[in-house]
Amino acid sequence: MSLLNHKSVRRMVPRWRASTSAMSSMEFASLKAAVQPSGNISAQVAEVTKDFMETPSMGNAAEVLSTLAVSEFREAGADAANYVLSHSAHAPQLLLELARNTRRNSLTNFRQKSVKETRQLLRLHPDNPMLWSDIARHLATIGKKAEARRAMMTAFHLAPNHRWMLRTTARVMAHLDDGVSAHKLLANHPRTRFDPWLMAAELACAQVAGRAPKFWKQANDMLKWGGVAPAHLSELATAVGMMELEGGKRKNARKLVHMGLIAPTENVLAQVFWAKENKHLNDGFGLDALVSSSVDAFEAECQLSIGKGNLQDAVKFAQGWNEDEPFASRPKYELSYIACLLDDYELTEKTADDIARLNGARDPTLEMNSIFARLSSGKLSKEEDSEALAKIHDQLQLAISSGGLDQYHAIANLGLWHYRYGEALQGRELYQLAIAAAQKSHQHNSAALAATFAAREAILKMEPSANEDLVRAIKLSTASASNAGKFYVQKLERLIAEPGEAKRILSPDFRPLRPEATAQKTMRIERTDGKYVIMLTSSKL
Template identity: 30%
Template sequence: MHRTEDFTDQISIWCQEGSLEAASDIFDTYLITGDSNLLRLANSIFEKHADEIPPRLRFAIESAHEPANDTLELRRSIAYRETDKNYVWKTIAVQKRRISEYPRDALAYLELARLYTICGHFEKAEEQLDIARSLAPENRVILRSTLKFYHIISDLKTGLGILRRSDRIRFDPWIQSAEVATSNALQTTSRFHNRKLVHQLKDGSVTRDSTELAMAIATLEKAHGVTERKIFKLVRQALPKSTENGFAQAIWLSNHSSREFLDRFPESKPSSEAYEAKLKLALAANDFQAAAGFAELWVEDQPFSQDAIIRYLNLLAVHTGPDQRSISFARRAAKIFNESWHVLNAALLLLVEAGELNAAHDVLIKLRRETPQGASRAFVQAAEGFYAFARGDFLTGREAYEAAAKTARQHRSNDLIVNSAMFWLRCEMVNGLISQECIKGISDRIDLAIKKGRLQDRHHLTNTWGAIKRKAAEVKLPESAPDARGEDLVTKTISQNLDDPELMQDAQLNL
């Protein structure tokens, strides 16, 4: 969600202008920030142009003053209408007319870029972003939105370069925090991760403007092996004034440490619309129904957040079961984010689980194309196996999972080995292909591998494994395997990987 601070420069200009169009811009800013002070400011200008207000705008203003129509509902309504591409294209036409009237309105080009992104026209969106930056190169909201766009199209490196070349990065903690988080995602060195800044944040009072930067620095500190005591000293400084993003990051840090968030900060509660934070707290409490609900709200509130989409699809696929709404959402997400292998992988999982095999096959083709080389290939190989088992091709399914295990082993990725083993065993169990005795032996090995694995992987692996065991409990398993040779392959491959002492040692070293 955008903040009033992101628009400070524009609001000042609009107030000086005092026109009907300026009041409309302030009103739009109120809708996306929820700041009632902006609504009052817009009204003070609207009153001077009462006879000039168009009917549609007048209706929107009156709706904003109705108690039942809070800004959250207005934003949801907008997000729902924008699932209709015809509506979006009509809005694009309106936005183009606006730009023809106000060709130097940088935010108008930004909005056009957002609309093109909804339709999957990323080249056109990028062109509009370039124009917006040329008109307002140091505008905070344009810079952060640009980075978000490059995250959507899986090109964070370009986005990071634009951020670093801006002058604003030298003094704006909102831009600095984005640089730190992006550098961490790309596993490159951040220009703002230095001891002087760390000590300044820890020893002083962290302002609201610096909370996201503080949380980003704390995340980097964790990655560099800094002790929990020092990390959470910084988190504790930032948490009281933290934004929704910062709050969610604090929960993530806690849940990937020796103590969960509510144990460390029992008095801290996220705001009513902090859906990501609420989702993570629900997951920590193993309340998957609540987590799925918060994931859906998060997606509605931030429909272009890949993290929100992936969480939503994975939760319904693995824990609560897909419904028609999530199936439609998975299809659409795979079309819009057709270059993001993370989103494609989550969409495929849900579509296969829902029995939508034709749609899943189309997604699988994209996933093969978009997944990079390296450890990530294990995901596409496991997806091949999951899909093959679903359509009854057990031999291909086993070969694919065997390849996934081999890839994960080559790249010494303990969590990928455990994850592929769990889903492979799930496919064997739900199809009644292996015996109860075999399952018991492998299950014990998986339990031990999770226990010995990295602390940061343990919680999500435990949750996933619990969901798979619940699913398997619904199936009547044979006392002896119908395919003894197949069972031997499964047992041998999974056991070899899970019992590898070197991999377990690597996992322990990465605690």
């Protein structure tokens, strides 16, 4: 039973992407006055292309390629790309790579360099800051945090005034739990007061560090007067909006979020979705459509799919998010949560191992998920794995006696242990204790999940209490308003109808309801002789 806390705080800190992916973003484009009509990328392409044709130069060519990087008109950059390549001796390495990819008309499909390739290139180009950043990202992914910081600082010192390098270095510091240094870097840099991307990062890092932002007034002035394309203001407007939201100025926050969503980055989409779910920010932005139409909004797509109870899609987006940020813990927590509800026990255990490698220690919550997966998988034999089972039992007892946030998770897992390898009656009693403990802590989603898995075990054991336990699971799941929890309840509705199909139903590929059947009522609950009974309208959906 996963007890992931979805209400963890999220800040608008910059993304840390591989350099080849980052170069196709607006973050690499120069600040340019917005072209009318506002947000019309074709008009911007026309203007910068006209400037280049009238006055061919390296600067104008860079403007063309940067603008085309976020448009569908990449073929229009052939002349600019050829100009850069024909003057390669005077072109920066990053601009050369941008030109080559534009000419191949494959800018949005940059192939991620392997670690081996990156190291080989770094030996040839030790002064390339992008390669150092990519190496730092790899080191962070395998848990070598100190080495990652040194590599990132090398990258920064090679390009100390580059916007993306500044933002990425601050992101790395925040990732390594040094929010104060991240904020100082941005607050003290002379470029920050003039750049909306850097101001957005400064505001977010100030929140991480628990410090007052230095450029609050300048940020608000820039949003008020504009003068740059909406895409350049997206993260700044959202960062200011989040601070206004926390300060209780909801009306102003909504206006700012609206501004941020004119031409949003995927980071903005994820932040606004988080605020909608956790800060009760009313939608009215067409957020679902914006998320669905975005190419790389893995985090927001994952949360959107979880909210809809579509966990098969959610796990795909969570895996995309994890590949996009392999050094981060949050996508792995989401993967673990989804994997538990999909009965994907292998993925649940792998996620716990990945986090342990990142952090150098086992994560208590994911360790509980891993134990849940091992017990649920049915691979442990009471006779052949008695030592392993005894170790799990002792580990759960210790977690219970230690208290803390994972206590009721451990109680529920001990209930599962007894259902599978001990006494079913004791297992049910422990699940009831876990439900009560979660409710007392106002963890209603956790209480619903505990009730759901208690019902699963009762159904599998064909216990007389199975109907009653499922009724309780349905009620708690409905009260928690969790579509993800309802997803598993639907599995149990099928399981109680087809107990012989347990292996198929409790598998990652099983979809509880066919799309055309989702609106049909397949069961009802009646009270008979003082007891609740589930009445099935059909054994097949």
